[in-house]
Amino acid sequence: MGKLHEPLDCQNCGLPAALEVMGERWSFMILRAAFNGLHHFEEFLGALGIARNILSNRLARLVEHGIMKREALPDDRRKIEYRLTEKGLDLLPAMLALRQWGEKYGEGVPSNPVLCDVRDGLPIGAINIRAHDSRVLGPKDLEWRDRADVGAAIHNDDDAPVRPALNALG
Amino acid sequence: MGKLHEPLDCQNCGLPAALEVMGERWSFMILRAAFNGLHHFEEFLGALGIARNILSNRLARLVEHGIMKREALPDDRRKIEYRLTEKGLDLLPAMLALRQWGEKYGEGVPSNPVLCDVRDGLPIGAINIRAHDSRVLGPKDLEWRDRADVGAAIHNDDDAPVRPALNALG
DNA sequence: CGGTATCCACATGGATACTG
DNA sequence: CAGTATCCATGTGGATACCG
Numbered sequence A, B: 001m002g003k004l005h006e007p008l009d010c011q012n013c014g015l016p017a018a019l020e021v022m023g024e025r026w027s028f029m030i031l032r033a034a035f036n037g038l039h040h041f042e043e044f045l046g047a048l049g050i051a052r053n054i055l056s057n058r059l060a061r062l063v064e065h066g067i068m069k070r071e072a073l074p075d076d077r078r079k080i081e082y083r084l085t086e087k088g089l090d091l092l093p094a095m096l097a098l099r100q101w102g103e104k105y106g107e108g109v110p111s112n113p114v115l116c117d118v119r120d121g122l123p124i125g126a127i128n129i130r131a132h133d134s135r136v137l138g139p140k141d142l143e144w145r146d147r148a149d150v151g152a153a154i155h156n157d158d159d160a161p162v163r164p165a166l167n168a169l170g
Numbered sequence C: 001c002g003g004t005a006t007c008c009a010c011a012t013g014g015a016t017a018c019t020g
Numbered sequence D: 001c002a003g004t005a006t007c008c009a010t011g012t013g014g015a016t017a018c019c020g
Helices: A014-022 A025-035 A041-048 A052-064 A092-105 A147-155 B014-022 B025-035 B041-048 B052-064 B092-105
Strands: A068-072 A080-084 A114-117 A142-145 B068-072 B080-084 B114-117 B142-145
Touching: A014 A025, A014 B025, A014 B092, A025 A041, A025 A052, A025 A080, A025 A092, A025 B014, A041 A052, A041 A080, A052 A068, A052 A080, A092 B014, A092 B092, A142 A147, A147 B114, B014 B025, B025 B041, B025 B052, B025 B080, B025 B092, B041 B052, B041 B080, B052 B068, B052 B080
Parallel strands: none
Antiparallel strands: A068 A080, A114 B142, A142 B114, B068 B080
């Protein structure tokens, strides 16, 4: 299995770490298919229209990173099932956020199927940024703060040294 | 500008549409840098350690897709500013969800800076999947349903987000 | 069924030099 | 400062053939 690229700098952000694994379009597509209930090599092959070698490579990669697990079925050893691990399932919010964005700006692509709440059968809401108390936050409600200052703020909330070093959201 | 690949099938899902634009690691990294307040070519160049031609290509791509806009500064025509459009800002939830996932599983990468609520200076909460009434939903609370079966239900959200809501998304 | 093994075209991406 | 223009090594990805 070939190396994809030089590792990104993962020093001070989790995004590069995530992209080390998912930073490639087929990985996302395979994940999406898995979320929709596909489990077998040939199912992915047919559904995605991906080349065999690439699919093989990406599945191995996902398994290697603990996002999917490989299991031989008891009745037929040749039949292999790929299933999402908990680590893989944890990617669902990110996938949905991307999907919703794509749907919003992709000129009316009506995504199907739709993810729903089993309790009432209604579609899930938009993936939003929220405060610790669940208030929905928009760009104007947000600022970047140094981790050190945030720690101080947690210990002493009423007069925290607000020093927004970087602010792109204004 | 070279073509990246054959277009994905965007028929019934917004994810491929999103990946058509963002499905490549450098695009995400550039966006992240933009969210952190970088605006100029050389800033991106230095911060990301990307090759000039690739950066040029990706910036053009992002501008082309309306995610960033290019503006010459009035005082010096040679100075160019890249700024996120609203379409670009709307990618923030997806970026943060990916970042949080990376941080959770990336072996203790303490992301910095931290995105905070301006109102109390505290870090934002985890990006979650929620029902239309804001209840947090886990994997067991979710099911895929055909769009046709869901279509009938138009509900009155008591906790409707302030921002333009994406509704009925899977 | 679930892969490997090849071959080939082309895109990515780094480095460097050059330009307005 | 913000690119463009090359060159070049490697990775991506499709197609096909083959294997246990």
